[in-house]
Amino acid sequence: xxxxxxxxxxxxxxxxxxxxxxxxxxxxxxxxxxxxxxxxxxxxxxxxxxxxxxxxxxxxxxxxxxxxxxxxxxxxxxxxxxxxxxxxxxxxxxxxxxxxxxxxxxxxxxxxxxxxxxxxxxxxxxxxxxxxxxxxxxxxxxxxxxxxxxxxxxxxxxxxxxxxxxxxxxxxxxxxxxxxxxxxxxxxxxxxxxxxxxxxxxxxxxxxxxxxxxxxxxxxxxxxxxxxxxxxxxxxxxxxxxxxxxxxxxxxxxxxxxxxxxxxxxxxxxxxxxxxxxxxxxxxxxxxxxxxxxxxxxxxxxxxxxxxxxxxxxxxxxxxxxxxxxxxxx
Amino acid sequence: xxxxxxxxxxxxxxxxxxxxxxxxxxxxxxxxxxxxxxxxxxxxxxxxxxxxxxxxxxxxxxxxxxxxxxxxxxxxxxxxxxxxxxxxxxxxxxxxxxxxxxxxxxxxxxxxxxxxxxxxxxxxxxxxxxxxxxxxxxxxxxxxxxxxxxxxxxxxxxxxxxxxxxxxxxxxxxxxxxxxxxxxxxxxxxxxxxxxxxxxxxxxxxxxxxxxxxxxxxxxxxxxxxxxxxxxxxxxxxxxxxxxxxxxxxxxxxxxxxxxxxxxxxxxxxxxxxxxxxxxxxxxxxxxxxxxxxxxxxxxxxxxxxxxxxxxxxxxxxxxxxxxxxxxxxxxxxxxxxxxxxxxxxxxxxxxxxxxxxxxxxxxxxxxxxxxxxxxxxxxxxxxxxxxxxxxxx
Numbered sequence: 097x098x099x100x101x102x103x104x105x106x107x108x109x110x111x112x113x114x115x116x117x118x119x120x121x122x123x124x125x126x127x128x129x130x131x132x133x134x135x136x137x138x139x140x141x142x143x144x145x146x147x148x149x150x151x152x153x154x155x156x157x158x159x160x161x162x163x164x165x166x167x168x169x170x171x172x173x174x175x176x177x178x179x180x181x182x183x184x185x186x187x188x189x190x191x192x193x194x195x196x197x198x199x200x201x202x203x204x205x206x207x208x209x210x211x212x213x214x215x216x217x218x219x220x221x222x223x224x225x226x227x228x229x230x231x232x233x234x235x236x237x238x239x240x241x242x243x244x245x246x247x248x249x250x251x252x253x254x255x256x257x258x259x260x261x262x263x264x265x266x267x268x269x270x271x272x273x274x275x276x277x278x279x280x281x282x283x284x285x286x287x288x289x290x291x292x293x294x295x296x297x298x299x300x301x302x303x304x305x306x307x308x309x310x311x312x313x314x315x316x317x318x319x320x321x322x323x324x325x326x327x328x329x330x331x332x333x334x335x336x337x338x339x340x341x342x343x344x345x346x347x348x349x350x351x352x353x354x355x356x357x358x359x360x361x362x363x364x365x366x367x368x369x370x371x372x373x374x375x376x377x378x379x380x381x382x383x384x385x386x387x388x389x390x391x392x393x394x395x396x397x398x399x400x401x402x403x404x405x406x407x408x409x410x411x412x413x414x415x416x417x418x419x420x421x422x423x424x425x426x
Numbered sequence: 427x428x429x430x431x432x433x434x435x436x437x438x439x440x441x442x443x444x445x446x447x448x449x450x451x452x453x454x455x456x457x458x459x460x461x462x463x464x465x466x467x468x469x470x471x472x473x474x475x476x477x478x479x480x481x482x483x484x485x486x487x488x489x490x491x492x493x494x495x496x497x498x499x500x501x502x503x504x505x506x507x508x509x510x511x512x513x514x515x516x517x518x519x520x521x522x523x524x525x526x527x528x529x530x531x532x533x534x535x536x537x538x539x540x541x542x543x544x545x546x547x548x549x550x551x552x553x554x555x556x557x558x559x560x561x562x563x564x565x566x567x568x569x570x571x572x573x574x575x576x577x578x579x580x581x582x583x584x585x586x587x588x589x590x591x592x593x594x595x596x597x598x599x600x601x602x603x604x605x606x607x608x609x610x611x612x613x614x615x616x617x618x619x620x621x622x623x624x625x626x627x628x629x630x631x632x633x634x635x636x637x638x639x640x641x642x643x644x645x646x647x648x649x650x651x652x653x654x655x656x657x658x659x660x661x662x663x664x665x666x667x668x669x670x671x672x673x674x675x676x677x678x679x680x681x682x683x684x685x686x687x688x689x690x691x692x693x694x695x696x697x698x699x700x701x702x703x704x705x706x707x708x709x710x711x712x713x714x715x716x717x718x719x720x721x722x723x724x725x726x727x728x729x730x731x732x733x734x735x736x737x738x739x740x741x742x743x744x745x746x747x748x749x750x751x752x753x754x755x756x757x758x759x760x761x762x763x764x765x766x767x768x769x770x771x772x773x774x775x776x777x778x779x780x781x782x783x784x785x786x787x788x789x790x791x792x793x794x795x796x797x798x799x800x801x802x803x804x805x806x807x808x809x810x811x812x813x814x815x816x817x818x819x820x
Binding site: 135136137138139140141155160172175176187189190191199202203204212333335343345346347368369370371372389391392393394395397398399400 | 440442443444445447449454456561563565566570584585637639640641643644645738740741746747750751794796797799800801802804
């Protein structure tokens with residue numbers, strides 16, 4: 097039978113695990129090979145995940161599993177995402193959904209964020225986790241490549257309340273050559289679907305000379321959905337197959353983003369230590385309403401939030417921040 | 427000798443390759459300050475881009491960057507840390523030949539620095555590494571088992587059940603389970619938030635590493651030995667790693683330029699010079715290559731931990747974030763060599779995010795890597811007023 101979780105729609109069998117190597121089929125059902133197995137669990141502040149507009153300064157439990165359905169040339173987590181998941185099981189943690197939720201509560205986490213690899217490769221475990229977490233008033237968020245099927249995307253929307261979706265560009269040829277998928281179209285479709293019902297932030301890793309010429313088109317796509325979607329432009333430090341590639345020039349990319357800032361008010365340029373473009377500015381008066389310090393590579397910190405009841409203290413404009421919707425039903 | 431040295435004027439310079447930015451080290455606010463020391467560091471950082479932890483040439487970068495600063499600043503005291511050999515063994519076991527090659531290169535880099543500067547060296551290996559024998563999974567405890575990512579041999583457990591304690595105490599690879607009251611007595615520095623200390627500190631048998639909350643996803647192929655003794659080459663013998671400070675102070679007082687050279691991941695088996703052994707312990711506790719060990723060396727006293735292993739760092743309630751570039755430090759330690767020495771001092775190293783705090787030197791340059799991802803380098807100017815004296819003298 098065919099897997100229904102991502103657009104590869106792999107043929108699965110008892111010994112056929114699909115592209116991500118995380119599922120098999122038995123008795124007419126798609127099953128997880130490694131249920132409730134996690135590559136990490138760690139408590140951090142939400143800013144060090146890729147969420148700038150989710151309850152600033154809040155504590156979250158970061159989790160991940162193994163493997164991925166993409167094969168990005170520049171993958172920075174290849175040691176988790178590209179290795180055979182069967183070979184990684186000795187290093188994994190066996191933690192039930194209830195146990196993770198108990199840990200999250202003890203550690204004062206208001207959310208659990210899946211941010212190591214791709215959630216569609218572990219959806220049944222995440223559904224179990226969501227049931228327990230929502231009952232405990234804890235929300236779930238994730239980073240995703242957005243390559244789920246429409247039905248899996250609906251499942252994701254029932255599991256997670258907030259998303260950061262990676263949009264690497266709009267060009268199919270780029271996706272074929274550097275990401276290993278035939279087309280970007282499912283990702284665009286899923287961004288629109290998820291943004292209609294959940295909090296969505298979007299991330300675009302910039303690889304100089306490969307996808308930086310598309311930034312204006314990406315801006316237009318995002319603005320066509322909602323100008324207030326936060327957009328994270330990352331200076332990618334190429335790893336894995338592209339290790340050794342030139343580091344993107346910060347000044348050059350920043351100049352290319354100047355026009356975009358007039359279109360998307362919540363535009364951030366980071367993934368390098370000391371970035372000046374990590375503060376949230378009020379879209380109306382330009383006052384900094386949330387200040388952050390960036391250490392790059394997922395080490396961003398909240399310096400201070402100046403919001404007053406969710407509004408700019410200067411002009412009282414409402415700032416788009418996702419707080420929580422505990423107990424989401426599904 | 428104070429515990430902390432609150433600096434309102436330290437400036438941090440980030441070099442992210444082809445791009446620099448400048449901040450107040452304490453507050454993280456953007457800084458536009460300009461002085462000769464800042465200009466010097468900006469230029470040296472620009473001319474010496476960090477090659478990366480794992481890409482070869484990292485130790486050469488330390489020597490070349492330090493030599494440049496020595497030429498320009500003429501310090502009386504230099505602190506260097508060399509870590510390439512440690513990085514190389516963290517995630518992969520090396521063949522004997524490969525390890526020998528790295529150690530020969532390390533010696534060449536250190537010798538090159540000493541030959542060109544004529545400084546009197548005090549060299550210490552921070553302790554060797556050994557192949558990981560196994561992991562102690564503490565994720566299944568009823569309490570919260572914490573395994574800080576920089577540590578292997580030490581862990582902590584919060585709110586353990588009776589069942590947890592029985593399991594921990596009978597585990598064949600756990601050497602010691604120490605109650606909070608007992609380890610607090612050993613650790614001299616008071617913790618600002620004692621409620622975040624673990625209820626028990628866990629000590630693994632050599633070669634074993636804890637696996638729990640906070641453990642890095644990249645599992646180490648080699649782990650620090652945390653050996654009770656460290657190899658040391660010094661003009662005067664020392665019995666304890668805290669004794670190195672006095673040796674350096676003596677040399678500086680006699681007007682001799684002194685270089686404290688700290689070698690990561692080097693134990694007595696690999697130390698490439700004649701050595702004596704000095705204690706790396708306080709009572710039952712052996713230092714891993716942690717910030718606490720560096721502080722013991724540079725301040726000459728055991729000031730083990732405000733935040734011992736098992737501390738829940740991320741639950742700290744910080745009304746205002748301080749020292750955002752300085753890892754877990756939220757105050758600048760006082761009483762370090764650079765802090766107390768009235769002459770000019772520099773520090774250069776490829777162990778990131780802490781050296782500028784533990785050395786206290788006037789000018790510091792260190793790599794800025796996170797989980798071995800090369801972000802560039804960091805320069806810190808703690809004191810800029812001595813460079814004018816240099817200009818006058820020249």
